[in-house]
Amino acid sequence: MINTKVSRYLPYVGWRPLQAKIADFIYSNLGEGRGVVIEAPTGVGKTAAALAAALAYSEGEPIKVIYMIRTNNQAIAPMRELSKLLKVKGLFIPYVLVRNRARMCCISSTSKLPYRDFLMECNYLKRTGECRYYIKLRESGVDHSLFMDTVAGLESPGEYVKSICKLGVCPYDASRMLISDARLIVLSYYYLFSLNAPEVVDLDLKSSILIIDEAHNLPYAVLDLNTQYLTEAMVKAAVVDVRRFVSDINVKAGALRALASIRALFRDLFIGVTEQGERRVDSTKVLEYFNDIDYLSEASGEVLASKRSRGILLAGTPLSDIIDFYKSVVKMPKDKALFLSIGNDGRAIVSRLMDPSVAASGVLNNAHSFIVMSGTMPPTRLFTSLLGVKVKVSELRIGLTEYVKSSNVKAVVYGEVTTKYTERSEEQYSRIAQALISVYDAVNHSVLAVFPSYDTLKATRKYIKQGVDLVVEIGTTTIEDVLGSIKVNPHKLILAVAGGKLVEGIEFRFNDINYIDAVAIIGVPYPEPNDFMNGLVDVVKSRANYDDAWHAVYTWQALVKVKQAIGRGLRSDKDRVFIILMDYRFKDNPIIWREMTNYLPNIEVTSSEGELVRMLKEFTSNNLNK
Structure with a gap:
């Protein structure tokens, strides 16, 4: 029987059986210095259960609930549940949303700048009194009741940002000012997991319960958050900026010399690096090419001032990113490394x-409690090894068949093909394409075909005959465009990449x-071996045995991607899907x-x-829901 205190915070009339099980488990295991891992399929109601348990546990205590988000869309889930709680039970939980300052800016043109340039522009507008939202907040503050x-x-x-902008105050600064008044904080990963965040929030982790949804991504999200890039395209764009906007002859000449030296870096160090992947390089070899760097700082200021004086919108410059990258290499700690990358x-x-625990262990180990949850959690021992959880x-793990009837899922291994690197061939790609066409011809709606890489996707696509209504994931593909296309004709063959935008965070x-x-998973989507991935194995090996370390980095990344792909076909307990x-x-x-x-x-x-086609037709003939 679920605790009545927890039920008070459920934003629905009643509990679903598995949802109640999750909420009860979380509530009973929330204790000081404790962690909770939840694996349960999409649609069970993990978000509502976790929020209800955490809010009930913190009731009357000086404990805040922090719902961590990686993307803008992830903030929708807790906000939706809070809205329902208000509508269904009349209970309002004082909360604030804190994302990066640019995403919460009321000045649309400024908010689109690269983040470092945005912060410079933001400080300039505040310093000169040109940001009326900041001025009003500084002079009048923010009324707590009106804000809530x-x-x-x-x-x-x-909606949150637009509504606060209408109050005439900066949504970011107003939200940060009211953190102490909030019971729940919807917070970007950036503020707790970035080692060099320009801005921080004042939180007492010892008095905080962290909720992290889609947590299967957490180790790699932490690594990505602490990754910096210097691209050849960035350097070329910086040259254009210097030539166009720097008028001081000495500064221009010095900056162009510095950029020419950095361009030589890409010419010299990449000799022999032809394949996609990452090769480790010593920082001293990179720093040899950073000459006359002070000129870049002077040029950056002049470029920004010149663009601003000419009224150019989005007045950023890649010079700022080059300077930041140089500083990060000069002060690079032992836990970071440089790689030559061709992507x-x-x-x-x-x-x-190189080690996600450097940024994550202090947060997770020092929190009052944490809840990590996903439909595809790796084994807890591997997850905790990666993140350094002590x-x-x-x-609590709820299997797929506890939620979905076994008769709603049919899975087949089609062993006639492989994407194993040593066996890839045009004949293999042709076989894969033919099998996909046969599957497509046998269904009424769409087939989601998930490839281990964009290269294998492209190699297969050329063998797919005309007459197949294709949707192909590329860099510019938007979820909105895909869904719009399916509305027009729901019989599609969707070619996607494992871990890409059409496999995570989308519902068809x-x-x-x-x-x-049908969902066809073409090949086992192992990460491509490279110096970085192998270095990560070595890091985890220091906390686990070699086999566990290898599986944590390679096998379980592949399995999580496979499960995520399968989950596109099973978004509720009523769905039916054929898995290949x-x-x-x-x-x-x-x-x-x-x-x-x-x-x-x-x-x-x-x-x-x-x-394969016979089994598919037999399965779909029994499908009474579509």
Whole structure:
């Protein structure tokens, strides 16, 4: 029986059985210096359960609940539940949202600047009295009651910012001022997991319960948050800025010399680096190319001033990023390393944090409690090894078939193909394409085909015949465009990349119908081995054995991506989906096979395309929901 105190904070009339189980487990395990791991399928109601348990636990105590978000869309979930709690039960929880200052700015042109340039512009506007939102806040403060009345019932970050802008005050600074008055804080990862954040928030972790949804991404989100790039394109753009906007002859000449030296870095150090990936490089070799760097600082100030005087919107400059990168290399701690990288955006020098625990362990170990949850959590021992968690952790894992009927899922390993690097060939790509076409022809709605990389996607696409209505994930693809296209014609073959925008954080659903009939996972989406990934294995190995370290970095990244892809077809307990694991390695790798058979009911194996299509048609013929 769920605690009545917890039920008070449920934003619905009643509990779903699994949701009540999650809330009860969290509430009973929230204690000082404790962690809670929750794995449960999408649709169970994890967000509402975690919020209800945490708010109930903190009631009457000097404990704040901090809901951590990585993306703008992730803020929608807690805001939606708070809005429902107000509407259904008339209970308002005082809360604030704190994202980076640019995303909360009322001046739209300024908010689109690169973040470092935005902060410079923001400080300039405040210093000169040109930001009326800051001036009003400084002179009049913010009325607590009016602020909370304004944000009550809002359901998106965009509404939140617009509503506070209408009060005439800066949403970012006003929200930070009211942190002490809030019971719940919706907070960007940046403020707790960035080692060099220009701005911080005043929080007492010992008196905070952290809720982190989609936590399967947390170790790599922490690493990304502490990564800096110097790209060749950035240097070329800086040259254009100097030539166009710097009038001082000496400064211009010195800055161009400095940039020419940095451009030579890309010419010299990348000799022999041709494949996509990352190769480690000593920082001393990189610093040799940073000459006359002081001229870049002078040029940066002149460029920004010149652009501002000419009324140019988005008046940033890549010079600022180059200077920041140089400073980070000069002061680079032992936990970071430099890599030569060639990716889809060209050549780059990348400064990476090598150990996510450096940024995460202090936060998680010092919090009063934390709740990490996802539909695809890796094993707790591997997750805690990556993040350096030392406190006691309790876990609750709800399997897919506890939520979805076994009859709603059919999974088949199609062993006729593989994307294993040593076996890739045009014949393999042709076979994959033919199998996808046969699957597409056998369903009424859409097939989501998930590739391990964009290269394998492109190699397969050329074999897909005309007449197939394709949606292909590329850099400019937007979720809105994809969903709009499906509305026009729901019979699509969607080519996506594992871990990409069409596999995480999207629902192909309209009017309670999920338009994904089949999910085909082409190949096991292992990360590409490179110096960075292997270095990460070495870091984790210092806290675990080699096998666990390798699986934490490689195997479980692949499995999480596979489960995320499967989840696109199962967004509620009413959905039905046919899963095709298109690679013999799903059966031949013991760890992957064990995990898949535990996760999916009754997996069959076939190397016959005809048999695959027969099983698909048999499954869809029993589908009464679509």
